[in-house]
Amino acid sequence: MPGEPQADCLFCKIVEGQIPATIVRESDTTVAFRDINPQAPTHVLVIPKVHYRDAAALAAAEPTIAADVLREAQTVADEEKLESYRIVFNTGAGAGQTVWHAHAHVLGGRGLEWPPG
Numbered sequence: 339m340p341g342e343p344q345a346d347c348l349f350c351k352i353v354e355g356q357i358p359a360t361i362v363r364e365s366d367t368t369v370a371f372r373d374i375n376p377q378a379p380t381h382v383l384v385i386p387k388v389h390y391r392d393a394a395a396l397a398a399a400e401p402t403i404a405a406d407v408l409r410e411a412q413t414v415a416d417e418e419k420l421e422s423y424r425i426v427f428n429t430g431a432g433a434g435q436t437v438w439h440a441h442a443h444v445l446g447g448r449g450l451e452w453p454p455g
């Protein structure tokens with residue numbers, strides 16, 4: 339079933355509490371936790387509790403939850419007191435996606451170059 343937990347998915351395991359994470363926020367539909375390999379002073383991942391392989395698949399199937407992810411990203415940025423920040427959805431291996439459960443990176447706390455690498 340689309341959206342169902344996947345046994346081999348790291349982020350489904352974090353949602354289910356089977357793998358520890360430094361959780362900073364949780365809502366009915368999302369979890370936000372610190373990235374284990376931070377690329378900026380603030381580097382938080384916001385994920386939907388439902389499993390979709392990337393942000394576009396999530397938005398197509400569950401647009402309300404996709405909006406929840408964006409709203410939670412904003413709340414994380416506010417709580418971390420970030421004046422400017424970047425929300426990144428790596429999509430596809432060539433763009434650096436390594437975990438196939440939709441997630442937003444919230445990055446801030448340092449200058450962020452544009453264009454990104």
Ligand code: AMP
Binds near residue numbers: 374383436
């Ligand atoms: P991506 O490369 O866009 O798929 O992002 C996956 C992110 O998940 C990377 O930034 C990893 O550092 C992060 N990550 C992998 N395993 C964990 C974990 N157990 N807890 C927190 N973050 C993780």
Ligand code: ZN
Binds near residue numbers: 343347351390
């Ligand atoms: Zn998953």
